[in-house]
Amino acid sequence: MAKIAIKAKNNNDLSEIRALIKKHKKNDLIFAATGMFVIASLTITLLILFLDLVIDGYPRFTLDFFSNFPSRRALKAGILSAWIGSSLVLIVTFFVAVPLGIAAGVYLEEYAKKNWISDLIEINVSNLAGVPSIIYGLLALGLFVYSFGLGQSILTAGLTLALLMLPIVIVSTRESIRAIPVHIREAAFAVGATKWQVVINHVIPYSYGGILTGVIIGMARAIGETAPVITIGALTFIAFLPPSPISTSAPFLNFEWLEAAFTVLPIQMFNWISRPQHAFHVNAAATGAVIIVLTALMNGFAIRLRYKIRKKIKW
């Protein structure tokens, strides 16, 4: 016959335990509520600002706005040269910062000896990610524009923003490489792979998701940067396009556009907002909305990509 416990715990004890749990759980509630409040107030502020921009800029959301050059007459002005300029600059930035950043990250993680020099480089790289962007602009003005004589060109702007983006790519590369478990790495070495084979066949493919996320977040930062581009002398009023990168005759690709003068979206916006006429402020609001949408799209894409790749590779 089963025995039933008559007195497992004294009743007093039980109510004390329950009171204690209740007290401890209060902390959960307080923390969750505070977090919720902060997130909500920030999100709502951002949404209101964005909505305000959209409402202000609404009359200018037409196809003409995207296909017109800037003009003295606000209603005819558009952002054609700005969005093409931004795109071309970002292409340069991408092709410079991504290979260089990944290579630097791989070198620092896999090849460099761990000593005080690598520590110093590590601290420096992390610090660079936080340096105000105007400093990069000044560096670029001295180095690219004056020393290298690259002029106030798309190439200079692309290189400048690449400098800005480089630390982000390096840090995200190193972090995703570190996330690869030791036992997977050892498995690759154990079958007789060289360091380079391990890097090419395993390290880079497995850290791809994290690297790509870093790249896109870096690009989203670069697209909104104004200060360094102004410093190197981007024009504020430009009514022509750079030469097309693609031509119909051989060699089909040309690089004259790299040397062309340009403007970018944030500068166009800055220019319009500094005009006295209200009609130009509408244009500025519309441009602001376009930049925010572009940034949000890029970040959203990065999150989606990371999610998809992480689903395939789970350690």
Add this chain to the structure above:
Amino acid sequence: MVDKNKHNEIVKAESKKLDFYYADGTQALKNVSLPVYENKITALIGPSGCGKSTFLRSFNRMHDLYPGNRYDGEIVLHPDNTNILDAKVDPIEVRMRISMVFQKPNPFPKSIYENVAYGLRVRGENNARTLDDKVEEALKGASLWDEVKDRLQDLAFNLSGGQQQRLCIARALATEPEIMLFDEPTSALDPIATVNIEELMSGLKEKLSILIVTHNMQQAARISDYTAYMYLGELIEHDATDKIFTTPTMKETEDYITGKFG
């Protein structure tokens, strides 16, 4: 030259007065001299931290991946009498001759096929037909072929733990190694998967020599031909498994296998 010894077996490899120091200066192996016999399973047993895994990982120079580790002494691989710890011998050459299966199944996040083919690709094999044949052969050798032959392009992570470990064995087998190292290969597996792996190992020794670290004394008794008992970085006793488990010479060995200690 064929080395014979007191057990009248062919020596495939032997460690001679092996010392090992980790980068922080701790000595993990002290003067370990142990033969690995051809076509036999040699089991390493001993309490946690006794240096058995350290010893095993010396055989494919895994310690070289981490700076500051240091070996003293030799591990000689026969028949060519190469001291695989010699600084002049490339660790990659050693790993191409001696393969390893790890404690936790560690397939690459690639397809089943690519996992097995990787060792061959590293050796420069790119011929699709040769790869197909060798992958099939290795998967059969690891008794996994029937379970995966219709889904070779599936991700290896979709396999069960026991299947993943057999996949890792196939990966290690595909390159036709002379010795296979097993580092507690069943400690993360359920009893049925464990039995599968044990049967597999008994079959594998027809083709190669096996050195296995195990926490599980019954496992050592079941599958190995020779057993070595290690304690605090030293080799206490090495003998035929029957002898070790019935009439060990050393008191420490007896205490450990009877459960009085460890």
